[in-house]
Amino acid sequence: MKPIIEIDHVSRIFGGRIVAVDDVRLDIAEGEFITLLGPSGCGKTTLLRMLAGFELPDRGAIRLDGQDVTHLPPYRRDVNMVFQDYALFPHLTIARNVAFGLERLRLERADITRKVDETLQLVGLADKADRMPHQLSGGQRQRVALARAIIRRPRVLLLDEPLSALDANLREAMQVELKHLHRKLGLTFVMVTHDQTEALVMSDRIVVMHNGRVAQAGTPSELYDRPASTYVANFVGTSNLLKGVVSDVSKSAITVDHAGFKFECPPLRSVAPGQHVIVGIRPEKLQITGLVNGVAPPANALDCEVEERHFHGNSIRLRCRLSSGEPLLCDQQLGTTGALKAAPAKGERIRLAADADSLALFTEDDRA
Amino acid sequence: MIQALNNTLFRRLGDGVFVTMIASILAFLYLPVIVLIVFSFNDSSSLTLPLSGFTWKWYQSVFANEDLLRALRNSFYVASLATVLTLVIGVPAAFALDRLNFPGKTLFRRLVLLPLVLPGIITGISMLNLFKLMGFSLSLETVIIGHATALLSVVVTQVFARLQRLSRSYEEAAADLGARPWETFFLVILPNIRSAMIGSALLSFTLSFDEIPVTFFLTGRDNTLPMYIWSTMRRGLTPEINAVGTLIIAASLVLIVLSVSLLKADDER
Known part of the structure; x- marks a missing residue:
C-alpha cells in the first residue's frame, strides 16, 4: 500500500x-x-x-x-x-x-x-x-x-x-x-x-x-x-544496563561476562569475542529464584543485596546492588495476597534470574 | 476590654483618616471641574461667589458664536484626521515591530517612542522649520501631520503590546484551518487587537483635541478650539468658556464610558 x-x-x-x-x-x-x-x-x-x-x-x-x-x-x-x-x-x-x-x-x-x-x-x-x-x-x-x-x-x-x-x-x-x-x-x-x-x-x-x-x-x-x-x-520503559565483555559466540547464544556473572543472550547481533557490550534487562523480567548460597550462580542469574523497597501499589520495586557495585532494579508483581510479605526485606541477599529471550544486547556503537 | 475598645477606636480613627484622604484626593482632582460646571450655569458674568441664579444663556451664546463654532469644527477635523493617520501608520508599524526582524529594530522602536516624550514646543518648531524648508504653506493639514507625528507612539505602543500578548498559534490555527493570510488578519488578528486600536485611537483623539504647542507653530489662519479659548482668555475668563468646557467634559464622559464598555466586552471573552 x-x-x-x-x-x-x-x-x-x-x-x-x-x-x-x-x-x-x-x-x-x-x-x-x-x-x-x-x-x-x-x-x-x-x-x-x-x-x-x-x-x-x-x-x-x-x-x-x-x-x-x-x-x-x-x-x-x-x-x-x-x-x-x-x-x-x-x-x-x-x-x-x-x-x-x-x-x-x-x-x-x-x-x-x-x-x-x-x-x-x-x-x-x-x-x-x-x-x-x-x-x-x-x-x-x-x-x-x-x-x-x-x-x-x-x-x-x-x-x-x-x-x-x-x-x-x-x-x-x-x-x-x-x-x-x-x-x-x-x-x-x-x-x-x-x-x-x-x-x-x-x-x-x-x-x-x-x-x-x-x-x-x-x-x-x-x-x-x-x-x-x-x-x-531507557526512554521507552526502564532498563538495567550492565557492561560486559563477550567471552564466547556460538550458533545458539552469545556469552557475556559481567563481573563474574554470565549472560547467555540470543544470537541476534554480530559480535566478536573480547568485544565490549552492554546487556539490557527490564526490571520486571527478573525473577527471584532464591537466597544467595555458596554455589556459584548459573547463567543469566545475578546475586545482589536489597538496598531499598519502593511500594507501587500493584507492584514493588527492589533497588538492589550487585557484588560488582552496579545498581539493579527489580519489579515484583503483587498479584496475590501475601506477595508483599513474601517480598525480600531490606538487606537480604537474593538471587535474581532472567529468561535468555528477555535479554537485550547492545554494542558500544548503539549508545548514540 | 480596654484593649478591644482601643482597637475599635483606632480602627474608627484609621477609617476616618482614610476617608478624609480619599475625599481630598478626589477634591484635588475634580473640584476645579465642578467649579467650572457650576459657573457655566451661573447667571452672572463675573466669576465670583455667591451664585446669583440659574441660566442657559452662556450655552445659547456659545451656539451663536460663529468663531467658536468654527474653531470647534476645526478641532474635530484635526483630531479625527490625525487619529486616522496615526492608525494607518501606527498599526503596520506595530506589526513590523512584532513580526519582522530587521537591523536597527531596537533603535526604530525607541525613535518611534521619542515624539511622545519630546516637548510639544520642540516638535512644533522643528516641523515648522521642515515645512518652511519644503515650501509647505501652513494650514490645518500641517497641524494634522504634526499631531500624527507626536501621537503615533500612542498607537504603536498599545497595538504592539497587544500583539506581543497574542499567541502566534492563533494565526497558525487559522492558516491550518484554511484561512488565507488576509482572512487570518481580518477574522483572527483584527478582532483581537481591536480594543487596543480603539483605546489608543480615543486617547489620540483626546490628546490632539486639546493640543496647543504643536498647533500654535503649525497652524495657518485657522484656529482650533483650544487656540480659540486661549486667545479669548486674554480678554478675561468668561462664563461662555465655562459652558464650552462643560460641553467638552460631557462629550469626554460619553467617549470614556463608550471605550470602557467596549474594552470590557473584549476582556470578558
Missing part, C-alpha cells in the same frame, strides 16, 4: 547552525496512529510543524498522497492540527470556532450548522455551542480543539502534545477517547509526545527521536522488547 505521508530525507536547520531535524526518512501508512516520541529538543515538534506547513524543510521533501507538499502553505494542505495550547480563537463561540474550517471552504450555511452540531455531539459538547472558550474547562477546550481539527476530515490529523495540559486522571480518559475517535473516523493520526506511557498506550507505531534523528521506529511491543539502542531501552 502506498504511504499517505512520505518524509524523504528531511532536514531543518535553525539559524544555519542548530540542526533540529537531521535527514529523517519516514513513511506513514493510511489510517495509522503514529507517535513521534522523544525528549524536548529531539526535533519531534519541528517535524510535525513541517507536516503542517508552519516550518519549511531546508533539505528533503514531504509528500502527501504522493503529491509534493514541501513548500505548500498550511492553508493549502489537507492536514489539520490540534495545538498544544489548543489555540481556540478567544473572540469566537465554541460553535464558531468549530465552524471556522468549514466556513473557509465556502460551504452552505445549513450544511455548516449541521456538521458543527454533529461534531460537537461526537466530542460530547453539544450543549456548549454558544459558550466562549474561556468559559470552558481545560478538558472541554481540548475537545473543542479536537472537534475543530477533525470537522474538515483531513487526510492526516496532527496532534502536538494534545494531552500535556490535562491532569493525570483526565489524561488517561482522553487517551482512550482519542483512540476510540481514531478508530471511528479512520483518519491517520500523527501525535507528538514526550510521555512514553501515552505513546505505548495509544500508538499503532512509535517513532523514537533523538538529536533530530529517528532512533527507532516500530510497534510499541517491538520497541519495548527489542530496543535497538540503550537510548531507546
Whole structure:
C-alpha cells in the first residue's frame, strides 16, 4: 500500500547552525496512529510543524498522497492540527470556532450548522455551542480543539502534545477517547509526545527521536522488547544496563561476562569475542529464584543485596546492588495476597534470574 | 476590654483618616471641574461667589458664536484626521515591530517612542522649520501631520503590546484551518487587537483635541478650539468658556464610558 505521508530525507536547520531535524526518512501508512516520541529538543515538534506547513524543510521533501507538499502553505494542505495550547480563537463561540474550517471552504450555511452540531455531539459538547472558550474547562477546550481539527476530515490529523495540559486522571480518559475517535473516523493520526506511557498506550507505531534523528521506529511491543539502542531501552520503559565483555559466540547464544556473572543472550547481533557490550534487562523480567548460597550462580542469574523497597501499589520495586557495585532494579508483581510479605526485606541477599529471550544486547556503537 | 475598645477606636480613627484622604484626593482632582460646571450655569458674568441664579444663556451664546463654532469644527477635523493617520501608520508599524526582524529594530522602536516624550514646543518648531524648508504653506493639514507625528507612539505602543500578548498559534490555527493570510488578519488578528486600536485611537483623539504647542507653530489662519479659548482668555475668563468646557467634559464622559464598555466586552471573552 502506498504511504499517505512520505518524509524523504528531511532536514531543518535553525539559524544555519542548530540542526533540529537531521535527514529523517519516514513513511506513514493510511489510517495509522503514529507517535513521534522523544525528549524536548529531539526535533519531534519541528517535524510535525513541517507536516503542517508552519516550518519549511531546508533539505528533503514531504509528500502527501504522493503529491509534493514541501513548500505548500498550511492553508493549502489537507492536514489539520490540534495545538498544544489548543489555540481556540478567544473572540469566537465554541460553535464558531468549530465552524471556522468549514466556513473557509465556502460551504452552505445549513450544511455548516449541521456538521458543527454533529461534531460537537461526537466530542460530547453539544450543549456548549454558544459558550466562549474561556468559559470552558481545560478538558472541554481540548475537545473543542479536537472537534475543530477533525470537522474538515483531513487526510492526516496532527496532534502536538494534545494531552500535556490535562491532569493525570483526565489524561488517561482522553487517551482512550482519542483512540476510540481514531478508530471511528479512520483518519491517520500523527501525535507528538514526550510521555512514553501515552505513546505505548495509544500508538499503532512509535517513532523514537533523538538529536533530530529517528532512533527507532516500530510497534510499541517491538520497541519495548527489542530496543535497538540503550537510548531507546531507557526512554521507552526502564532498563538495567550492565557492561560486559563477550567471552564466547556460538550458533545458539552469545556469552557475556559481567563481573563474574554470565549472560547467555540470543544470537541476534554480530559480535566478536573480547568485544565490549552492554546487556539490557527490564526490571520486571527478573525473577527471584532464591537466597544467595555458596554455589556459584548459573547463567543469566545475578546475586545482589536489597538496598531499598519502593511500594507501587500493584507492584514493588527492589533497588538492589550487585557484588560488582552496579545498581539493579527489580519489579515484583503483587498479584496475590501475601506477595508483599513474601517480598525480600531490606538487606537480604537474593538471587535474581532472567529468561535468555528477555535479554537485550547492545554494542558500544548503539549508545548514540 | 480596654484593649478591644482601643482597637475599635483606632480602627474608627484609621477609617476616618482614610476617608478624609480619599475625599481630598478626589477634591484635588475634580473640584476645579465642578467649579467650572457650576459657573457655566451661573447667571452672572463675573466669576465670583455667591451664585446669583440659574441660566442657559452662556450655552445659547456659545451656539451663536460663529468663531467658536468654527474653531470647534476645526478641532474635530484635526483630531479625527490625525487619529486616522496615526492608525494607518501606527498599526503596520506595530506589526513590523512584532513580526519582522530587521537591523536597527531596537533603535526604530525607541525613535518611534521619542515624539511622545519630546516637548510639544520642540516638535512644533522643528516641523515648522521642515515645512518652511519644503515650501509647505501652513494650514490645518500641517497641524494634522504634526499631531500624527507626536501621537503615533500612542498607537504603536498599545497595538504592539497587544500583539506581543497574542499567541502566534492563533494565526497558525487559522492558516491550518484554511484561512488565507488576509482572512487570518481580518477574522483572527483584527478582532483581537481591536480594543487596543480603539483605546489608543480615543486617547489620540483626546490628546490632539486639546493640543496647543504643536498647533500654535503649525497652524495657518485657522484656529482650533483650544487656540480659540486661549486667545479669548486674554480678554478675561468668561462664563461662555465655562459652558464650552462643560460641553467638552460631557462629550469626554460619553467617549470614556463608550471605550470602557467596549474594552470590557473584549476582556470578558
